[in-house]
Amino acid sequence: MSTEDEDLAAAWGASLEEEEQEGDAEGGAPAVGGAPAVGGADAARVLNQAEIDSLLGFDDSPQGEAKSGIEQIISSGLVSYERLPMLEIVFDRLVRLMSTTLRNFTSDNVEVSIDGITSLRFGDYLNSIPLPAMLAVTKAKEWDNYGLMVVDSAMIYSVVDVLLGGRRGTAAMRIEGRPYTTIERTLVERLISVVLRDVSAAFQPLCPVEFQFERLEVNPRFATISRMSNASILVKLRIEMEDRGGRMELLLPYATLEPVRELLLQQFMGEKFGRDSIWENHLADELRHTEVALDVVLDDQPLPLSTIVNLKAGDRLTLNVGPGAPVLLRCGEVPLFEAMLGRRENRLAVRIERELKRMKSEEPA
Incomplete structure (x- = not known):
């Protein structure tokens, strides 16, 4: 190597060391492979955790102090509503009913489980639905209100494959980006009707209600059954059929459950709020002897x-x-x-x- 090449390599190495030192001094990460950062040191600027917390308003201030920054906006969007213990029992009963019903419907080994029961705003859920999917609008006849049942694409193709005689052990063929055919919509409607009958039967011990199928939509905007800010109960059901399966989600706005809210607040079936039959009988017996x-x-x-x-004495009336x-x-x-x-x-x-x-x-x- 000539003297000129050695001087050029030394100058190049010195310039790289200076850039790395400047990046470390400014809190940035060193350039990958020793190459200089594109756009200068400001483009390679990385915020540390303390700066991110400060930006979002999540500081280490003691509890009880006023919140600041975006934390107030985030807190205002949270949904915190009362827990409905009896509703969990209803959905546990729904899982057992669906396991039996879907086995008879598909002539296959079906396992149904609950992934979670959560409360959220209707608008947030509508924006989070993974597409493509089918959205079934249902009506609770006795409660005179609506609910929503969502079937994801994996479940749609699995049901179509099973009902049309697909071989076991092979994954359902999925063709994304195309609209659902009439056959697929018809088969999914049959599945939804079967599940809705199980939902009605699950509520039967608590109160008589019939869930009716209204219409099937593929666009979430056309399945708006409540105001975007209204709170709702979301039940995520996972359905597995050997190597096939998918998810079904049932959404019930709190307004739909309002007619039976007192029943859903019970800790156990038949609980009476503020009433004691022993004390009532004792009080009734005592009143009869008064x-x-x-x-x-x-x-x-x-x-x-x-x-x-x-x-005065002696006067007559x-x-x-x-x-x-x-x-x-x-x-x-x-x-x-x-x-x-x-x-x-x-x-x-x-x-x-x-x-x-x-x-x-x-x-x-």
Whole structure:
């Protein structure tokens, strides 16, 4: 090597060392393969974790202080709603029913499992649906509201392959980027109808409801059944048929479940909120043995205060009731019965003739 080549190599090495030192001083990563960074040192600038946390507002401030930065925006988008214990039992029952039903439907060994039950906003889920997929709009007849069932492409091709006699052990052929054929839509509608019957049967012990198939969509925008900001319950079901399978997802807005919200809040089937049958029976028995005073009212007439003040022993009050006229039986200020006045064994007695109808204003609230 000549002296000129040695000087050129030395100069090139010195320039590389200077660039690496500048990159380390500015917190950047060294260039890969010793090549200089494209666009200068600013283009190779890498933020460390502390700078990222500071940018997003996630600092190490103690709890209780006001949040700052994008953290408030992220927190405002979170969905935190009450837990519905009975709903988990309903979906566990749905898994058992679907395992049996789909085995009969496909004549294959089918395993159904739940991947998760989560709460999220309807708009967030609609934007996260992996396409292509089929979206079935369903209606809960008794609740007069809607739900959504999504079948992914893997499940669609697996069902078509199984129902049309595909051989076991071979993966279903998928042709992405083309619309679904009429045969594929018809077979998926049959699958959805079978699953919806199982969903109705899963809710049957809790409350009678029938989920009806409304329409099938492939565009999420046409499957909008609720406002984008409304909260919903999402159930992810994984269906495996040996080497084939896919996912089905059931979305129920909280507005759909509102008619049975109190039932879904129960910890176990048949739970009664705020009620104790033992205490109710004891209270009813005690009320039946309670003594109540009844007043027999012969006449009721208003008198001036001056007359009442001047009353003295020996004065007589004339009753505006003739002999044999009915008298009133009253408990406190509440009239109960109309009776006839008589005598039994040297005692005055009354015989109840009829029960008086109470006015609505007199009935307890």
